[in-house]
Amino acid sequence: MTNDDFSIIGKPIAMVDAAGKTTGAGKYTDDLTMSGMLVGRILHSPFPHARIKHIDTRRAEKVEGVVAVITGKDAPTPYGILPVGHDEHALAVDKVRYVGDNVACVAAIDEATADQALELIDVEYEVLPAYFDPEEAMKAETNLIHENKLNNIEKDYHHVFGDPEKGFAEADCVAEARYIANEVTHAAMEPHSTLAAFEIDSQTGKPGRLTVWSSTQVPYYLQHKLALVLEMPMAQIRVIKPLVGGGFGGKSEVIPLEIIAAIASRAARAPVKITYTREEVFWAHRGRPRTIIDLKTGVTKDGRITAVKARVVQDGGAYCSYGVVTILYSGALLGALYDIPHIQYDGYRVLTNKPACGAMRGHGTVNVRFAFETQMDELAAKLNLDPAEIRQRNLLQAPCVTINGLRVQSYGLPECIEKTVERSGWKQRKGKLPRGRGLGIACSHYVSGAANSIIRSDMPHSTVNIKIDRDGGVVVYTGASEIGQGSDTMTAQVAAETLGCSLGRIKIVAADTDLTPIDIGSYSSRVTFMAGNATLRAAEQIKKQIAVAAARKMNCPVEELIFRNDVVSRKDASVARAPSPADLAENQPTVSGHVDGQILRGSLQQKRKDEGPKTSMSFEEAVVAAIDFHGALTGTGSYAPPPAARGGKHKGAGVGPSPAYSYSAQVAEVTVDEDTGEVTVHKVWAAHDCGRALNPVSVEGQIIGSVWMGMGQALTEEMVWKDGMLMNPGLLEYRSPSSVESPEVEPIIVESIDPEGPFGAKECSEGSLAATIPAISNAIYDAVGIRLHEAPFTPERVLSALRAKTAHKKIDLTEGVDPTAPIHFREHGGALWFRGKGPERHALDPARRETRAETGGDD
Amino acid sequence: MSLPQFTLLRPRTLQEAVGALGKHASNIRVLAGGTDLIPSMRQKLFEPKYVLDIRQLAELKGVYHHPGGGVSIGALSTLTSVEHSEFLRKHYPVLSEAAATVASPVLRNMGTIGGNICLDTRCLWYNQSLTWRKGCGFCIKKDGDLCHVAPGGTKCWAAFSGDTPAALLCLNAEIELASESGVRRMPLRDFYTGLGDTYRTLQPAELLTRVFLPESLADYRGAYRKLRVRGSIDYPLAGVAVVMKRSNGQVADVQIALTAVNPAPVLVKGIQQLLHGKAVDDQLADAAAVLAAKTAKPLTTSALTPEYRREMIRVFTKRVLLEISGQWPVVSGR
Structure with a gap:
């Protein structure tokens, strides 16, 4: 088939979500707000490798406007994106392992209050020797970063x-x-952001269902890990992905803030939103x-x-x-x-x-x-x-x-x-x-x-449902995550081409775990191939249902039908034509439906209007005819890679x-x-x-x-x-x-x-x-x-x-690493005064800062 | 990162502005364009009780030529206006060139020439968030008493990273400082101390109001070359400004200034003696370039290695000298 055989596939089409993004009307996670919403801010480790001996949050809790302060003990279950790598905690439990590791979180009425409270969390660390060069790290036998590695x-x-x-x-x-x-x-334009909110259970008065809006490439994995760490059934968790401003892989796994926001929301009994600063994005990395x-x-x-x-x-x-x-x-x-x-x-x-x-x-x-x-x-x-x-x-x-x-x-x-x-x-x-x-x-x-x-199972990698109702609108439910790459547009194109309808009929409902079937996410460039195939199959299934009804109307075998440009026609009919407005008006269905196998009034009326078998029908006519037989049309398709691959x-x-x-x-x-x-x-x-x-x-x-x-x-x-x-x-x-x-x-x-x-x-x-x-x-x-x-x-x-090739006077331009024959990684010049000094490294500084803050003033 | 709490003061006259400065001198920061101050405040490098927003002081905006008396530039003139001033472009090209290289077009629309002169010195160990600085230990410039760049040293080496001051030094610019007790005028070169922490001699109650360019240096040839990794946005990692007057093909007057390689923008000493009365050729340009490189004392305060940055001072100086002597194909450089 060449591209001329298609109406929508192979054509340069504007992204279906372009208008929202270009006008500013589109909502990213950080644009969302709820009444009573708190702001969460995270305390990060200042040490590359240290044991946490003690955390005292009392001073922070006393700050006016602080609703909750949480630490690792509030969610001690480890997790990780790979089943073999459950080595992370949302907040550190016993050890911190890099500068920027997550230690505690404050949920407060605003950012400034949360920031102020963070300064008042007292953490006692025992600093451990740290490893920065992988070839050095491989030689280590003690003070391992993870005991079992x-x-x-x-x-x-x-x-x-x-x-x-x-x-x-x-x-x-x-x-x-x-x-x-x-x-x-990755340096994605949008920093990570998560809003988590619990519904209060009407029976118990305790936090019940959890809804999480997050800038993620993998809503399903997020739902899965939230269930694990929060010890809740997956069915009690709904993950919704709003617009995402780029991921490039940086949002293809569960990032600490996504779980921290949920834990903080549970503790605070209020919605909590956390948006990373750019520095935190670099630490999440x-x-x-x-x-x-x-x-x-x-x-x-x-x-x-x-x-x-x-x-x-x-x-x-x-x-x-x-x-x-x-x-x-x-x-x-x-x-x-x-x-x-x-x-x-x-x-x-x-x-x-x-x-x-x-x-x-x-x-x-x-x-x-x-x-x-x-x-x-x-x-x-x-x-x-x-x-x-x-x-x-x-x-x-x-x-x-x-x-x-x-x-x-x-x-x-x-x-x-x-x-x-x-x-x-x-x-x-x-x-x-x-x-x-x-x-x-x-x-x-x-x-x-x-x-x-990554989770070994026989589960399809993508599943897509399609629903068409009497209005002729096609709703595609897909778990695939639009992250700016065009996933929604691809889905709409595949559905429209398969059904032979115009792109304007397609509405995409995507990446909402309550509404959409499971798709494992937008990573490894899998969406077009896998979710695309699932969409194709779902659309074909629904098309078959339409075809059966249309074929009866047209008095021809199903195989004779062509779906294209909003028209269902017989192969032998000359070029498929788009329906005229008059056709459309004539074919507007009145109230009708399908109850207990009975065909109701509207379709009978329509039947009366029909004068003998047609050679073509509008897409809407065909849909209505099909709904008369089947009720609202639904199709489902899924994709799993073949064993040979x-x-x-x-x-x-x-x-x-x-x-x-x-x-x-x-x-x-x-x-x-x-x-x-x-x-x-x-x-x-x-x-x-x-x-x-x-x-x-x-x-x-x-x-x-x-x-x-x-x-x-x-x-x-x-x-x-x-x-x-x-x-x-x-x-x-x-x-x-x-x-x-x-x-x-x-x-x-x-x-x-x-x-x-x-x-x-x-x-x-x-x-x-x-x-x-x-x-x-x-x-x-x-x-x-x-x-x-x-x-x-x-x-x-x-x-x-x-x-190096010329007779120039030798200058060490690259700090001892020859870029034509590098042996090891280069460290930024300068010297950290504390190198290897351990816990005494900070003895002076924080204290000095606090006394200065009292007297105030800069310069 | 949230901004620290502060009270915003918005004076409508210079009088009001210097009044406020006098009153809160120990705990106030001036906001002109805000392109540098605001990010620094978010990083908690400055937590002033008052911020003095002087953007309404129309009298501090604009470029004025006083025939016979040089040029005055209001400190609040945006870098875009300096870049696009036809007059400056024609008569003081080194300045418009330098202004055109600052940050990006959007930031130049906000940033001012006064702000570029007063710009805080920069260092990778200093321009970081509070959390980050806590992690590695506070340094001399802010809250601490050690230097990560020169361990064991007691001097701060943060690099001055403004572009236009190099051009202004070459032009023998003077600046006007206003306070409640009146105005004073000083050569720009005396404004900088050469220290990374207390890098300028501006008194807490003083406001930089105007920059003056002498008539005598109008129409000098001039050029500014800036080392940066990207062609936009970046602060200079090294910068060279040159002005020159020739007579009969020989150097009648010349100045070279460097920026981003020392805690202050600096004039290269001895360049006049070296080049005066001579025609610039490859060998002479080489000698001048070596002299400039010797003046540069870059340390690991920024990206790219100090050795490379010093070497670029040499390369750029030579290129610019040959360029403005008409001996090098003019390339609109980064």
Whole structure:
């Protein structure tokens, strides 16, 4: 089928929620308010690692306007997003594990009162030695961050597929190097926010049902964890997701404030809203971990990969979060992009005393892809091969199953490479640009949803219900979470196209656990594929019901009917026509219904008007006819990935498999200022195979956004640490690119039409990101001949590498870490005076502050 | 982060304003654009009892040329108005260039030239929330007695991070300070102390009211170059301003000032002696650049390493000198 066969699919359509967002009428969680609502503020740990000896909240409780003060003992049940990682408490119970860890919460009449009360909570800590470098943390035997995690290793995996030694023996050329990618975070525009309110049970007078509004990507998981920690039945908890201002993975698990707000609300017996400050968002984090990648790749002299060996160490922070999944993705997604016969993977997810890392756009694959694609470029240079061509020589022969058990059915990578090469003028321009200007190419891929859900069960991953009543309005109930990516729009398009009705008929009710069936959430780029398929099935089911009724009216077999443009017509009728207003008026039903099998008055009237079998009916007519037979129409559809897509049997095989993979190839054009080391990205050509672009304008937006976010990680974004203190917990010092740095991005949509995707669609929101970083690093090499093995490529790193090549006087521009051959992570300069001093570190300061506050005054 | 409690005072005349300053001198902060003060107050860096909102003082707004007597710029003139003043652009280009690099267009619409001159010094260990500062221990600049940047030291090294003062120093600007007891005028270079904590000599009861540019430096060539990671929003990580007058292709007068690499914006000493009467060439520009780099004393108060920032002072100085001597392709730089 081509896009001409569709009315709504494949058309550039404005997001269905655009008006609310652009006019300000749309409501985000922090916009919500309730009578009697309190403000919650959280007390955070000032220490990276300490035992809590005692918490005294009495002084805080006495502050006028404070309604409740809660601590860890109010909800001591541990939780975590992964069943294997229940290691977090909403508020610390015995230990704090990073600067910013949650200690207590005050619910008060306003923010200032809550802030004031926080200062009056007395906490006695016993400071413990802390671990900030993962390779150091792995050596530790005492004072472990979590008692049950030996050597502070959250999880390690050792996978061997094929015979890597044999593969390297067959190689003509082997590259081996260490790559380091520094830590980045999502920086979503909307900070996390949660409003929790209990209904007072009319029988007992105690808090009964709980409703939580939260900026989350995963309402169902939130409902699940709230039930666990608050020890309530899930059915007593309703989670509603209002508009969400971006997630990128940072809201794809339960964030402490979501549970804290509920506990505080229960204690205060009033609605409590907590909105994180930007600094708290950085502490909640769950971003992409600092990663050390030791990568070895062997190739034959004609550029065929013979074996890959990777050792990956991730600085995971203080809690498991999605860590086990991240470290598995890093290994699994070595496969499914190129044809690699032998793979060895050793992955270590390590705990450190820093905010927990989690899932972030391109989860697990981005940093390893940076290393891999850079090394491919290095090998191409060694072998004197064109970097585009070495990639073309290692393509998969899809459909296939990779050596590590990933099933690939649709594979648009060859076309992606072809198109970017063509559009960028690669063949004519590569190597011929003036000094300081260069082109680089890289590829990437990503899953269209994980084939195995994080909670192992036979539950469908998505279920969608559709209801159509006599008004001809189509209400789609979906648990899928619109977080700005276009989930609601996709759902409306799929439903409208399947039913052959106009988009205006569709109303989406989404992400409300009381109303909508379970969907496991918006993460791993799963919504279009899975919720899309569920929507398709639900719509088809309902369409069948309409078709039966319409076929009777038209006196033809069901198979003869075509649903399109609000008209149901017979195949043999010429072009389907839209109903005229006169038709519509004539067909307005009067009161009618379906009671105990009797067809009531309205439809009888209508029947009387009918003069013989028709060749077409309006959508409304058909719906009314169907309702006359069935009552209000309902359809339901669900989706679970097929067993064949669920991967191999080895330990950890559950992560990586997906029903389909997206593919991307990119060419970046950059200039490098050789005096300053500043890199400017001028243009990025980004081809992305998304199966079928259900909404091309939305797909292009996702590609551009991915490239832009990748460019941030490549050039400017970096969480800077000093002994566990985050030096840049704000959007001023954590530098996401501004509009000034935004290059022209030319999105190129490649459609491989996946056999299992809804209308052939796959993911489009994550896969492009990973290619951008190596495309830029390879372009820098092309421009000035330096190979950076540490990201981001900040000006001092670039200049340091440039200077190393020239006879310039040696200056240590990068604090001892050579960005072309990094060995360990760099800490921000300066010195914390307390390093290793333990509890006496604070002896002076808080006291001094309090006495000063009394005398008042600044300067 | 909530704002601390304070009483907002909104004087309608300069008289009222300095009256309020005199009365509450020990516990008041002045709000002009508020772009720096408000975030700092949220971080509890300032918890004044009174905030003096001077935005209604129309007499402190605007750029005025006094033929023969130079230019006066009201301290409340927005950075946007300084950036877009045709007169300044034509006759004092170094200043409009510097103003154009401050923060972002939105912030320049709010921020004022007076605020940029009075801007608090910045340090990654200081411009943080109260919780954060508690975590690592309070420093000399606020509530503590130690320095994280220079451990063991007793001096505060927070970096002055305004852009326009570098240009103003090159232009020998003077400033006018008003208080209840009258006005005084001083060279801008005497305004800064060179210390990170008590970085300016403004008395608590004084208000910066005007900036004066001398007629004698009108029409000097000039340029400002700013090091930052992003092309917008960021404070300078290093900044170089240069003005120059040439006669017969030789340097007749020159000034170079640096910002963001010391606790105060500073003029590079000895540059006049080095360049006067000579034609700027690559070698001479190199020597001047090395001199400028020696004047810079960056520490780990911000992003990018101190060594890199000092090196950029050298690179930028050389570039700007060659650029305004017409020997370097003019690039509209970051």
